[in-house]
Amino acid sequence: MDKEIKLLNQYWTDIYFSLHYAHEEQISHQAVRILQMIEKTDLNSVGNIAEYLKVSHNTASEHVKKLVGKGFLFKSRSDVDERKVILHLTKLGKEVLKKNTSLDESKLENIMHSLSDKERFDLMNSLKILSERAK
Amino acid sequence: MDKEIKLLNQYWTDIYFSLHYAHEEQISHQAVRILQMIEKTDLNSVGNIAEYLKVSHNTASEHVKKLVGKGFLFKSRSDVDERKVILHLTKLGKEVLKKNTSLDESKLENIMHSLSDKERFDLMNSLKILSERAK
DNA sequence: ATTATATATCGTAATTAACGATATAATCAT
DNA sequence: ATGATTATATCGTTAATTACGATATATAAT
Known part of the structure; x- marks a missing residue:
């Protein structure tokens, strides 16, 4: 099982390394x-951050x-407690955020087209299950 | 297809957000x-960087x-060209690197245990295929 | 009226990331 | 062998970033 998990991470990091967006924005990890x-x-809220x-x-x-x-966030005020920023x-x-955490849609599209219907279904379904269990 | 790709990215980012390592190292994105x-x-090589x-x-x-x-890299010299650092x-x-790009092995282990044999097989197989096509 | 809470601002310090200029050592070209 | 080129390292400097404590302001709670 441990080997399988390491293999999964191998796949995971290879996929992200190959398919992430190329144009890296000027944005810090904290941001x-x-x-x-x-x-x-x-x-x-600010306090949550x-x-x-x-x-x-x-x-x-x-x-x-x-x-x-930078235009990435905007603020509103809570109506129940006007001290709070939302x-x-x-x-x-x-x-x-997409450019910094998602897979490149155009690269992904090429790959999806190259998969069989069953492969595509299994991929979507497997990630769906993993994402649900992960929560 | 476009919707499917956006959904895939939804799963992808949810999974990473939930399963990444908690202890964030003091390390820059460039590093x-x-x-x-x-x-x-x-x-x-240094030039490659x-x-x-x-x-x-x-x-x-x-x-x-x-x-x-910081003890993350070490250098050797190329024998064919001693100007070059390897x-x-x-x-x-x-x-x-693992802490900053992989999924948390212990979280992953719990989830893997909760999957059926078929689910686990499909997950591993789907990621394997995706990682191969991604290269 | 007083205290507590949520956010914002100011002054400041430490760190980081980048560059140009320069240096050194190894390799290549003639 | 000599001069030019290449790979890497170092120095001095600048600009930006990240953090904090102290302080301020407005709202909410007691």
Whole structure:
């Protein structure tokens, strides 16, 4: 089983290495984590970022300011508690996150076309199951 | 097909977000790319790094010095051309790369145990095929 | 009215990432 | 053998980044 898991990681890292987007954006690892946090979880405040990245609240606030300035995030205020900021990804922010974490759609399309119907079905189904179990 | 590809990326990013290693190392994106380049390709010189990262040769050399200092890389010299440095990952370097690009083995193990034999086989096989086509 | 909470801003320090200029050693061309 | 080229390293410098503590402001809770 251990060997199988190492093999899976071999496949996983090979796939990402080959299929990730080529054009690397000028964006820090911390910034990607913030965008991911907002997209993938229901955490969405400045305080949440501070906890998530384990930095102080002022640093989290600075990160947000920068990401808003770059047009990756925008803010709204909570109606139940107007001290709280609610952070949202902009269209550009979603795009940048995609470029930094997803597989290149055009490369992927070529490969998908080269697969048989069964191979394609098994791939989609296997990843679906893995993603569900992973949560 | 386009929808299927977006769905695949949804699965892909969900899986990585849930299953990546929790303990984030203090390492820059550029540094990860260098370690990856050395592990995944046959590029292994300082000059290769400069081209790969599109930085000047002196900057590449500085990166290498830092990564050697951290114990992630070590150098040897080419016997055919002694001007050339050949870079290798140390055990620690492999470990750091794993922590930054692979899925967490213990999380993965739990999931693998929860899958049926067929599910596990299909998953391994699908990723194998995808990794082969990706190259 | 007082205290606590969420966020923002300011001043500052440490680190990082990059470059051009320069140096050194090895190899190639003539 | 000599001069040119190549691969890497080092130095000095600059700009950007990342973090923090202290402080401020507005809102909410007691």
